[in-house]
Amino acid sequence: MSIEFIGYVSHQESSETHLPQGPTLNVPYIGAVAQAHEYGGFDRVLIAHSSASPDGAQIASYVLNRTKRLGVLLAHRPGFVAPTLAARQLATLDHFGDGRLAVHIISGGDDTEQQRDGDFLDHAARYRRTDEYLDVVKQSWTRETPFDHQGEFYQVKGHKSQIRPVPRADLPHLPVYFGGASDAAIEVAGKHADVYALWGESLAQVAELLGRVKAAAARYGRQDKIRFSLSLRPIVAATEEAAWARADAILEQAKQVVTRSPNFTRRPQDPQNAGSQRLLAAASQGTVVDKRLWTGMAALTKAAGNSTGLVGTPEQVSEALVEYYRLGITTFLIRGFDPLEDALTYGRDLLPVARARLAAEEARAARVGRAAA
Numbered sequence: 001m002s003i004e005f006i007g008y009v010s011h012q013e014s015s016e017t018h019l020p021q022g023p024t025l026n027v028p029y030i031g032a033v034a035q036a037h038e039y040g041g042f043d044r045v046l047i048a049h050s051s052a053s054p055d056g057a058q059i060a061s062y063v064l065n066r067t068k069r070l071g072v073l074l075a076h077r078p079g080f081v082a083p084t085l086a087a088r089q090l091a092t093l094d095h096f097g098d099g100r101l102a103v104h105i106i107s108g109g110d111d112t113e114q115q116r117d118g119d120f121l122d123h124a125a126r127y128r129r130t131d132e133y134l135d136v137v138k139q140s141w142t143r144e145t146p147f148d149h150q151g152e153f154y155q156v157k158g159h160k161s162q163i164r165p166v167p168r169a170d171l172p173h174l175p176v177y178f179g180g181a182s183d184a185a186i187e188v189a190g191k192h193a194d195v196y197a198l199w200g201e202s203l204a205q206v207a208e209l210l211g212r213v214k215a216a217a218a219r220y221g222r223q224d225k226i227r228f229s230l231s232l233r234p235i236v237a238a239t240e241e242a243a244w245a246r247a248d249a250i251l252e253q254a255k256q257v258v259t260r261s262p263n264f265t266r267r268p269q270d271p272q273n274a275g276s277q278r279l280l281a282a283a284s285q286g287t288v289v290d291k292r293l294w295t296g297m298a299a300l301t302k303a304a305g306n307s308t309g310l311v312g313t314p315e316q317v318s319e320a321l322v323e324y325y326r327l328g329i330t331t332f333l334i335r336g337f338d339p340l341e342d343a344l345t346y347g348r349d350l351l352p353v354a355r356a357r358l359a360a361e362e363a364r365a366a367r368v369g370r371a372a373a
Contacts, residue, residue, distance in 0.1 A: 074101060087140035
């Protein structure tokens with residue numbers, strides 16, 4: 001089955017409803033959350049990146065060591081290490097994880113956040129750099145002979161790496177996930193992304209954005225080589241009424257937290273990145289869009305990252321996931337507001353129902369395709 005579910009592992013317990021608590025690098029917590037996702041049947045977990053957080057690559061190494069099957073999606077910002085070095089670091093980590101690593105390339109959508117790490121390139125230049133960076137990284141992963149590179153941002157002469165990613169049946173390198181909704185980002189995604197990742201927008205927005213990415217991929221002859229991921233914050237309960245009541249309670253709790261949490265107070269009030277602007281456009285349509293897409297948290301936090309959710313029973317949320325699947329989404333990145341508890345809840349209540357419904361939809365689509373042929 002081609003459906004993939006990705007969870008989330010943070011370096012400490014925190015969310016929109018929980019002020020950061022415990023040590024900044026809470027090792028037992030990281031291990032517990034990773035194992036909860038493996039137990040719950042997730043395929044991967046995302047390890048995020050920011051200019052203030054502990055090093056994600058080392059967290060990824062620990063997660064891979066503490067699990068046996070679970071994959072890791074490591075967020076990585078181009079521009080802070082040489083692409084040849086990054087290629088070797090990622091390939092080495094992939095071997096320690098027995099081929100369970102994927103990389104999520106994020107070029108950066110906020111000038112202030114980038115500048116905290118000393119990056120003063122503007123938005124357009126960051127995406128030109130990302131394009132060039134990935135050109136070099138992929139060559140380092142795949143070239144059998146030494147190569148040179150002369151570009152706007154990087155110069156390489158005679159590079160040949162001894163370490164390559166673990167061989168995969170479907171790709172000659174690590175899976176490359178890619179995010180960004182600006183025109184510049186979409187052009188890079190069309191050229192490089194194996195999986196294009198977007199946040200939880202309305203069905204109409206998702207259809208429009210997927211069309212733009214597919215058109216960009218077609219310009220590079222890659223229209224059949226790119227898959228799509230959607231990020232959401234499901235809120236599930238035994239009844240629909242209870243689920244919506246929980247969403248209301250989460251929002252009220254968040255109003256007391258986000259004004260005090262350093263994870264939110266250091267963010268700009270008006271987001272620069274196109275992805276957040278698109279989420280705010282969805283939120284402007286109302287607290288609920290497309291029957292059960294909840295935008296309350298996106299409106300409260302100015303769309304600070306993955307902040308929209310699907311609300312309902314596991315069956316109802318699964319039905320909504322099928323609607324996105326019909327548009328072309330095959331990966332769902334889901335995380336809750338109570339990170340550890342929700343990972344267990346998703347594994348017990350949501351993932352089995354969602355996988356069954358999505359498998360049935362996949363089989364139905366295959367039958368329709370055979371009939372049409």
